[in-house]
Each structure stands twice: as structure tokens, then as C-alpha cells.
Amino acid sequence: MQVTTYWTEYAWLGTHVEPGAALDVADGRITAVRRGVEAPPPGAVALRGLTLPGLANTHSHAFHRALRGLVQVGSGTFWTWREFMYQVAARLTPESYHALARAVYAEMALAGVTAVGEFHYVHHAPGGTPYADPNAMGEALIAAAEDAGIRMTLLDTAYLASAIGSKHTGEPPTAHQLRFSDGTADAWAERVSLLKGGETVRIGAAIHSVRAVPAEQMSVVASWAGERNSPLHVHLSEQTAENDACLAAHGCTPTRLLADHGVLGPRTTGVHNTHLTDQDIALLGGSGTGTCMCPTTERDLADGIGPASALQKAGSPLSLGSDSHAVIDLLEEARAMELNERLRSRTRGHWTAAALLRAASEDGHAALGWDGAGRLEAGALADFTTVALDTVRTAGQVPRLGAETAVFAATAADVRHTVVAGRHIVRDGVHTSVPDVPSALTEAIEALRG
Known part of the structure; x- marks a missing residue:
């Protein structure tokens, strides 16, 4: 040896x-x-x-790196920013995605990141036609991480609808979103089951959001992850509009909807967890569901400040991600989480530096399924x-x-x-x-x- x-x-x-x-x-x-x-x-x-x-970047959308600078002109909201995101997504091919992601993951390595959770939903060709290899895009990301030398948990994401809709089945994907969708959760599971992990690769799952996966199909994704003891991630209550639509359609918050369909638990991480009720916080903490805060993106998109301190006190482990890559700097994410809480509470010292480093390293790795890291x-x-x-x-x-x-x-x-x-x-x-x-x-x- x-x-x-x-x-x-x-x-x-x-x-x-x-x-x-x-x-x-x-x-x-x-x-x-x-x-x-x-x-x-x-x-x-x-x-x-x-x-x-090593630092763990628990939440990444590699192709968003191409938006840096472009989306800093003028004003707007998350929803106007999303239109720019769709334009970049429409141009991706397996070859161009590999080239971009390889460089993005190398940028992460230069920032001290040793593992990334790639929340991956650009699965098919424009228009929704599968590539000859149905996992060509995901495999391009895996190869990019291997080329850059960092670990990856590919969080292959179910994205089936454009909105919650009024009939609980979800509105059909828009033209921009067709390449994200497998049609049904069962078809998603069939495709993602073909992906293989490796020495530096884990395969996990994600529910994009309650607006993008109809309630009756969430359990398919949760069961797939549970059978494999894989990480399961979900965008949760990033926008108040998501909460309002969920209340109108289901009569409950997104957190309650996820709990009712077996999504919450110790292997699950909610990303953002920004606009939560006290009951939501208790549900997440009581189930051991993790929270990934992405402060640089949350402030860039004017999302709001999530209740990170209350979530941790309730029992939700905290991790950090750079999400849209407005910057790639996990030290800044750790610092921002504390400073955001200071602005909210007007008091200092909610986390020690050691606790913030654990969120950026050990707890982030655990959220990505890398035990012993x-x-x-x-x-x-x-x-x-x-x-x-x-x-x-x-x-x-x-x-x-x-x-x-x-x-x-x-x-x-x-x-x-x-x-x-x-x-x-x-x-x-x-x-x-x-x-x-x-x-x-x-x-x-x-x-x-x-």
C-alpha cells in the first residue's frame, strides 16, 4: 500500500x-x-x-454559470430571471454541456470544493426528444466532474409539469420545459435506473418542486430513492407564488404536501426552504429533513432570507450550495448565512465559525450521500x-x-x-x-x- x-x-x-x-x-x-x-x-x-x-457544494445547476453577468442588467424577479435561464438551457447539447460543466467544476475545485450535488433536469433534446443514449446529458456531467477531479452526486431530477394547476395533475410542460420532462415519474425512474455510480460518483434523485411534479407522482421518486438509500433533494418554498398555488390546489403548504406523500426524512434535503410557516419548520426538523441554504443565489434572485437558525434548532441539518453560481465560493455562502441572520435578527453570533465550516463540509457531504467525508x-x-x-x-x-x-x-x-x-x-x-x-x-x- x-x-x-x-x-x-x-x-x-x-x-x-x-x-x-x-x-x-x-x-x-x-x-x-x-x-x-x-x-x-x-x-x-x-x-x-x-x-x-474539502468543501461540499450541495446544490448546483452547472449551466446557470453561463448567466453570470447577463442577468445583472435592469430589474425583475425570479420569474423574469427564469426566462433567461430557459434561453441558455435551449442551447445545451451533451458536448457543449460537458465543456461548460468541466470548466465550472474546475472553478469549484479552485474554490476548495471537493464534492458537488448537481441538480440535473436538462435530460433530452429540445422539444423533448430523447437522445439515442437517454442519459447523454447526465453522463456528460459525470464525465465533466471526473475530468475536473471532484466527486459528484448526480441528483437526477423529475420535472414533469409547468405548474400545479387546478386538478392536482399539473399543467403540461411549456415548450421550454419539454426537454426537462420524461412524461411520467415511472418513465423518469426507468431512465434514471440506467445511470451508474463509481468511485467518485453517486446517483441520487430530486423532485424539482411541488409545481413541477404532480402530487400523485411524488411517491414514485421518493420510493426510487428509498429503495437505493440514495439522497433525495427538492426545491422547497423558494417563492411565495409556489406556496400560494399549493394552498389553492391542495389546501396545504408545499412542506405539508411533501410530508403527506412520503418525501420528507433524513435522506431528504429541501433546497432554499425560504418561505415557511412554524408548522413547516416543525415538520422538516421533526423528520430530520435537511436544509440546503444558497445565500448568494437567494439574494441575487431576491428570494428572501430563509429561517436557517430556526430550522437547525428544530432538527434540520444545514448544508450550503452555490446554486445558480452568481459566485462560486462556499466560504462566502457560509459567511452569508450568518450575516443574513444578523440582518434579520439584529444580533450577532448565531453560528460559530466551526459550525459554519461543518455546514460547508461534513454536513454537505452527508446530504450528498458521502459518508465519512x-x-x-x-x-x-x-x-x-x-x-x-x-x-x-x-x-x-x-x-x-x-x-x-x-x-x-x-x-x-x-x-x-x-x-x-x-x-x-x-x-x-x-x-x-x-x-x-x-x-x-x-x-x-x-x-x-x-
Whole structure:
């Protein structure tokens, strides 16, 4: 068994910062954490700065990266933003999606992300015609993550309707949405069952939202995930219009509807969970359903501030995602969750830096089905990232307060190293397999924008 040693100048071990720790790695896992190692041992890879567990981006729509900048002109709402999103989605092919996602996932690696949850619903060709390989789009995303060197949980998404409608069966997909739909949940299940996981790939499921999956078909998706012990994610109460439509059609909130159809539970994560009643919060917390907050997207789309603190207190584990990729920076997502709560409550200190880092690492990995990740300890997956402590944002700080520095001062630009499964995929701020990420992003996005 070949052992590689990574020597960390400082390492965050979950409760404190340890100076001079050596991480021994073999077969993709940490085999030992040796403390008090003052200098790099012979042959060790030196990681100068603060080494953290790898970050988990729990909610991603890779193709939304092409919208950055375009949607910052003028005013509008989530619903007007969605029209721009449809225009980009209409241009995607398996080849162009692979090129874009490869660059986006490389950008994530540069930001310290070691695992991504890709909430994937662009399944078919424009007009809804299946490709010869019905999973060509999903497999393009899997290949892109493998090329970029990060783990992926492909959350293959059921998207069957355009709106809840008045008859509980859902309104038919619009022309833009035809390529998202398999027609029925059973057809969705048949297609997604053909997808295969791997060493760095998990296959999960998603219900796009209560407006996009008719109530009577939700249980098919939930059962598929349950039979495989797979993660199940769902956009939940991101917009008040969704709540209003659900109340009109079903006489209950979206959270109650999901609970009544067997969707909630410890393997399930609600994304956004923004506009909730006290009863909704109790349902989510009491069932152990997780919450993925995406603060940079939620503020970019003017969604509102979700009750993250109340959800966690009720029993809902918190994770973080960059969603539409207005920025890709999990440190900013962690910081924003705390700062949003300060604005709402006008008090400070709702989460410690350690708690925010756990949401960005260990709890995010758990929401994506990666057990034994997000910790620097023997037996854990050898996924970690190093933040520089000598940049204009981080210099002059007390090393023992490295977690506080990382969360409240550092940005993705301060990441220097990223290691996944023991492989050094970002070295000194350069991606080892996509060496010019800005050019890769530019080329892929310009091709989509035409």
C-alpha cells in the first residue's frame, strides 16, 4: 500500500486549529493524522496555510454559470430571471454541456470544493426528444466532474409539469420545459435506473418542486430513492407564488404536501426552504429533513432570507450550495448565512465559525450521500483544501483563529490546494488537469451564448 504524506502548516481538526499536522493518505483515505510535526517529513507534500476538510457544494445547476453577468442588467424577479435561464438551457447539447460543466467544476475545485450535488433536469433534446443514449446529458456531467477531479452526486431530477394547476395533475410542460420532462415519474425512474455510480460518483434523485411534479407522482421518486438509500433533494418554498398555488390546489403548504406523500426524512434535503410557516419548520426538523441554504443565489434572485437558525434548532441539518453560481465560493455562502441572520435578527453570533465550516463540509457531504467525508481524521475520505494565510484578506491573523479567518475574511481566491481521494487536483492555485480555467469557461460560455 503506497502512502502519501501531506504536511499541513495548520489544520482545522473540527474543534481547533492544529499547527504542524501530517496527513498520511492511502487508497483515497486518510490513514493517520500525526500531530506536532513541526516541519515537512522527507518526501511529504507541504501545504502551507490552513488546511480544511474539502468543501461540499450541495446544490448546483452547472449551466446557470453561463448567466453570470447577463442577468445583472435592469430589474425583475425570479420569474423574469427564469426566462433567461430557459434561453441558455435551449442551447445545451451533451458536448457543449460537458465543456461548460468541466470548466465550472474546475472553478469549484479552485474554490476548495471537493464534492458537488448537481441538480440535473436538462435530460433530452429540445422539444423533448430523447437522445439515442437517454442519459447523454447526465453522463456528460459525470464525465465533466471526473475530468475536473471532484466527486459528484448526480441528483437526477423529475420535472414533469409547468405548474400545479387546478386538478392536482399539473399543467403540461411549456415548450421550454419539454426537454426537462420524461412524461411520467415511472418513465423518469426507468431512465434514471440506467445511470451508474463509481468511485467518485453517486446517483441520487430530486423532485424539482411541488409545481413541477404532480402530487400523485411524488411517491414514485421518493420510493426510487428509498429503495437505493440514495439522497433525495427538492426545491422547497423558494417563492411565495409556489406556496400560494399549493394552498389553492391542495389546501396545504408545499412542506405539508411533501410530508403527506412520503418525501420528507433524513435522506431528504429541501433546497432554499425560504418561505415557511412554524408548522413547516416543525415538520422538516421533526423528520430530520435537511436544509440546503444558497445565500448568494437567494439574494441575487431576491428570494428572501430563509429561517436557517430556526430550522437547525428544530432538527434540520444545514448544508450550503452555490446554486445558480452568481459566485462560486462556499466560504462566502457560509459567511452569508450568518450575516443574513444578523440582518434579520439584529444580533450577532448565531453560528460559530466551526459550525459554519461543518455546514460547508461534513454536513454537505452527508446530504450528498458521502459518508465519512468532511473531516480530517483517520478513516475519512482524503478530501481537503488549503486556504492561504498570507493574502491581503488573511494576513496578520492569529493562526489559532484560522477557522474564523477562513469563514469571515477569506474567499475562494485564497484557496491554494485541493486534494480529492488523495489526488492533488489544485496545486499552488493551479488546476492540474484544467490549467487555464478562465479560458475554458470563456470558450464554453461564448459557444452557448452564440
